Amino acid sequence: MGREFLDVFEEWASSYDDAVTGNDPQYRDVFEGYDTILNEVAKLTVGNVLEFGVGTGNLSAKLIAKGHTVFGIEPSDPMRELAQKKFPQLDIKDGDFLQYHKPAVEINTIVSTYAFHHLTDEEKNKAITQFYEILADNGRIVFADTVYKNQAAKQKLHQEAEANEYTDLLHDLQTEYYPFLQDLKVLFTQNGFQFEAKQCNKYVWLIMARKQ
């Protein structure tokens, strides 16, 4: 479920860690401050962690270094294999935002970076409903991902990508399910979360949703 973009990662896995350091001009602005963004997510994390879309394991490694127990979920075989090779101590299972192995221990924080936009709004709603059920009392969700502040911001980002002839980026922006900030706020609040958001770069917002 929500796995429709996995082909992208068959191709991208081996060069993904290059892209996040700014080596791919098309995605430089998307990954601007990548390390700081991951550190901010780690700073807001408490207790046991369930992480979705682990990718090459960069956030998981930071969380483990801070002493958290991390249960990673990643649907892409090449991404999972890379992460496991880089960080053999990581617990990563095949799964996705909607179908995954639920750890037997209490989960205090659900984290994810650069991944939630793979779900349609309907799938996002379903995932958030499930997050509420599995999170412990006072649990929280800490996400970082591309979000449009409003329609004008969306138009500007698409126009810039087009003007720069960033065809891969433009294709992503046009085909994946990047949400509007207000819609995301509604999804979280109607599922029982208190919602906060902060912009990190031109594309990425840090989202913190506390279970009420």
Ligand SMILES: C[S@@+](CC[C@H](N)C(=O)[O-])C[C@H]1O[C@@H](n2cnc3c(N)ncnc32)[C@H](O)[C@@H]1O
């Ligand atoms: C752009 S990468 C981000 C990786 C990592 N979180 C990071 O911040 O570098 C997106 C990741 O989301 C994963 N993904 C794609 N669809 C997903 C889904 N439905 N559920 C969970 N993860 C998904 C991809 O396989 C990929 O590893």
